[in-house]
Amino acid sequence: MSAIRLLVLGAVRQHGRAHGYQVRNDLEYWGAHEWSNAKPGSIYHALKQMAKQGVLLAHEVAPSAAGGPPRTEYEMTEAGREEYFRLLREALSAYDQKRDALSAALGFMVDLPRAEVLELLRRRLDGLAEWRTAVTEYYTPEGGPEQLGHIGEIMHMWVHSAEVEAEWTRGLIARIEGGAYSFAGEGGDPFVGVLAEGQENPFA
Numbered sequence: 001m002s003a004i005r006l007l008v009l010g011a012v013r014q015h016g017r018a019h020g021y022q023v024r025n026d027l028e029y030w031g032a033h034e035w036s037n038a039k040p041g042s043i044y045h046a047l048k049q050m051a052k053q054g055v056l057l058a059h060e061v062a063p064s065a066a067g068g069p070p071r072t073e074y075e076m077t078e079a080g081r082e083e084y085f086r087l088l089r090e091a092l093s094a095y096d097q098k099r100d101a102l103s104a105a106l107g108f109m110v111d112l113p114r115a116e117v118l119e120l121l122r123r124r125l126d127g128l129a130e131w132r133t134a135v136t137e138y139y140t141p142e143g144g145p146e147q148l149g150h151i152g153e154i155m156h157m158w159v160h161s162a163e164v165e166a167e168w169t170r171g172l173i174a175r176i177e178g179g180a181y182s183f184a185g186e187g188g189d190p191f192v193g194v195l196a197e198g199q200e201n202p203f204a
Contacts, residue, residue: 003036003100006091008046009076009084010108012056017075019061020044030107036100047074055080088112092120095127095165114176114183121173125166132162 011023018026024043032038051058056074076084089112091097091105109117135155145152175181 003091003098003104004038004042004046005050006084006087006101006104006108007032007036007038008043008050009055009080009087010104010111012047012074013076013081013084013111017059017073019071019073020047021071023047023074032104035103047072050074050080053079055083085112089116089120092117093123093127095124095131095162110181110183112183113185117183118173118176121169121176125169125173128162128166128169132159132166135159135162 007027008023011026012018014026015022020043024038024040027033027038027043047056048058050056051074054077057077059073059075060070061073088105088108091101092109092112094101097105112120135158139148139152139155139159145156148155
């Protein structure tokens with residue numbers, strides 16, 4: 001899946017209605033330009049493309065008092081909402097998801113109920129375990145990579161990565177089970193991850 005699609009949909013949803021610069025500013029605030037393809041050109045292209053697909057609704061608004069051309073604000077449609085939650089659930093549960101997609105999903109996981117996030121992460125753990133088992137039918141980690149020559153380093157890296165990913169996922173599950181963060185339906189004081197209109201981005 002494309003991380004930029006999830007990132008842009010999530011950023012628009014957090015504002016309710018947002019223009020391209022707001023979306024770009026939020027994603028830079030999260031550092032997404034460093035760990036994903038959320039560059040300015042990709043963000044604006046994604047907004048326009050999803051508006052054509054009916055996932056976002058484009059509104060042309062009047063120019064500011066300072067002048068300049070009219071800007072476009074985007075709002076999520078019902079199809080966009082469905083797409084957003086589908087991508088979010090997929091990114092949290094898939095063991096073979098690219099790191100940028102998983103990172104995007106972590107930024108929005110609190111939009112789902114706590115119990116559902118735990119279930120999706122446990123599904124991810126199961127996938128990692130199944131994948132590791134499939135690999136170790138042909139490669140024994142205890143024997144070291146040398147048993148397959150230097151090519152064994154490939155298997156060794158992937159098995160080690162699966163183990164580290166599983167350990168991290170178990171840690172996240174434990175933190176969420178322990179009451180960390182405020183999830184959908186819980187009330188409380190959720191973390192605000194967007195910049196207000198005109199607020200300076202300290203990480204830009």
